[in-house]
Amino acid sequence: MSIHPDQSAPELRKLWRRDHIEITRHFLRLDADSRQLRFGMPVNDAFIKSYVDGLSGEGTLLVGGFFDGELRAVGELRGLKQAKTVGAELALSVERDWQGRGLGSAVFARLVTAAQNRGVTSLYVLYLHENRRIQRIVAKHNAKFRAEGSQIEASFRPAWATPLSLAREIGGDIAAYSKRLLRALGAKSTPQRRAPQG
Ligand SMILES: CC(C)(COP(=O)(O)OP(=O)(O)OC[C@H]1O[C@@H](n2cnc3c(N)ncnc32)[C@H](O)[C@@H]1OP(=O)(O)O)[C@@H](O)C(=O)NCCC(=O)NCCS
Numbered sequence: 070m071s072i073h074p075d076q077s078a079p080e081l082r083k084l085w086r087r088d089h090i091e092i093t094r095h096f097l098r099l100d101a102d103s104r105q106l107r108f109g110m111p112v113n114d115a116f117i118k119s120y121v122d123g124l125s126g127e128g129t130l131l132v133g134g135f136f137d138g139e140l141r142a143v144g145e146l147r148g149l150k151q152a153k154t155v156g157a158e159l160a161l162s163v164e165r166d167w168q169g170r171g172l173g174s175a176v177f178a179r180l181v182t183a184a185q186n187r188g189v190t191s192l193y194v195l196y197l198h199e200n201r202r203i204q205r206i207v208a209k210h211n212a213k214f215r216a217e218g219s220q221i222e223a224s225f226r227p228a229w230a231t232p233l234s235l236a237r238e239i240g241g242d243i244a245a246y247s248k249r250l251l252r253a254l255g256a257k258s259t260p261q262r263r264a265p266q267g
Pocket residue numbers: 070071102103104106107108159160161162163164167168169170171172173174175195196200201202203205206
């Protein structure tokens with residue numbers, strides 16, 4: 070799905086430990102249904118805070134989707150350390166008002182490229198039966214499906230890394246870094262209003 074024509078293109082970039090406050094705020098803004106779809110069960114705010122605390126492991130890669138500088142989507146690749154033998158898990162969330170506009174598909178594609186570039190041979194996504202949007206996304210990857218109680222596990226093999234997939238990831242990182250730098254320089258060069266004298 071393409072980005073909604075009324076929207077400017079989202080900014081996608083990797084997320085790091087310094088982004089944990091924003092990630093927590095994103096998860097806390099998810100409505101009850103989206104939380105349940107994302108985590109596979111109803112979760113409260115305390116669960117979310119401790120979940121984000123546990124996100125800093127080496128085997129995890131996070132991608133954020135921003136509109137107007139606000140984090141509206143978070144995608145996670147988990148288990149990258151053992152991924153060559155047992156595969157890695159992909160999970161993501163988009164805030165309710167930004168759902169259905171192509172943001173989830175864009176974050177998903179970034180994560181698949183990242184997995185491809187790390188030699189991951191099997192990616193799996195767990196979701197609840199009723200989750201039509203994620204079904205549409207995984208269906209494009211020639212996935213195999215397995216029912217596990219109320220959940221479905223979809224698994225697929227990402228393509229081999231290519232110069233193009235590496236360039237796509239590196240290009241995305243450079244673009245995101247350049248934007249951050251320009252914003253920081255812009256903020257520094259904005260003249261500060263002087264306090265009234267006397
Ligand atoms: C699932 C989720 C990540 C998808 O992201 P999104 O930005 O809403 O989805 P997109 O706009 O990229 O659309 C994905 C597909 O769903 C389709 N879609 C959009 N709205 C739909 C709806 N109401 N019903 C069915 N399909 C719909 C789109 O057309 C698209 O398919 P296409 O590419 O074949 O056209 C997002 O809805 C979400 O965060 N849900 C809650 C958490 C969750 O379910 N996470 C996944 C499990 S880990």
